[in-house]
Amino acid sequence: MADAAAQKVISADSCFVCGENNPIGLKTRFSIDRDAQTSYASLTLRDDFQGWQDVVHGGILATLLDEACAYACLSHADNCVTAEINVRYRKPVRVGATVEVFGRLLDSRRKVWKAEAQIKINGALHAEAQAKLFVQISG
Numbered sequence: 001m002a003d004a005a006a007q008k009v010i011s012a013d014s015c016f017v018c019g020e021n022n023p024i025g026l027k028t029r030f031s032i033d034r035d036a037q038t039s040y041a042s043l044t045l046r047d048d049f050q051g052w053q054d055v056v057h058g059g060i061l062a063t064l065l066d067e068a069c070a071y072a073c074l075s076h077a078d079n080c081v082t083a084e085i086n087v088r089y090r091k092p093v094r095v096g097a098t099v100e101v102f103g104r105l106l107d108s109r110r111k112v113w114k115a116e117a118q119i120k121i122n123g124a125l126h127a128e129a130q131a132k133l134f135v136q137i138s139g
């Protein structure tokens with residue numbers, strides 16, 4: 001993340017992913033870089049989010065990828081919601097793993113923007129997604 005352009009995004013208190021006051025949530029803190037049109041978060045996935053034994057549920061990974069795409073869009077939009085997301089799982093994520101989640105805005109020329117996201121552990125790709133998002137821009 002570029003230091004000068006990085007910005008912490010204010011979270012919604014009850015959001016499952018970023019809400020600080022959601023007792024069952026991920027409490028993930030995403031930052032965005034407006035210049036690079038990217039988002040980033042790092043978190044350790046607790047056993048609360050387990051699917052099969054010792055493996056994080058794929059729905060949790062998809063949720064993180066979705067959020068990374070949204071935050072990448074928020075580098076230039078006021079608000080957005082996902083219209084479509086395509087997730088590809090590459091490797092299982094073990095419970096207790098610290099993951100890095102990266103998002104990047106790909107196309108912002110229309111009302112529906114495109115973004116992509118990745119989940120990595122120690123630089124190795126574990127899951128990725130491409131999404132289309134409806135955006136709202138004031139002005």
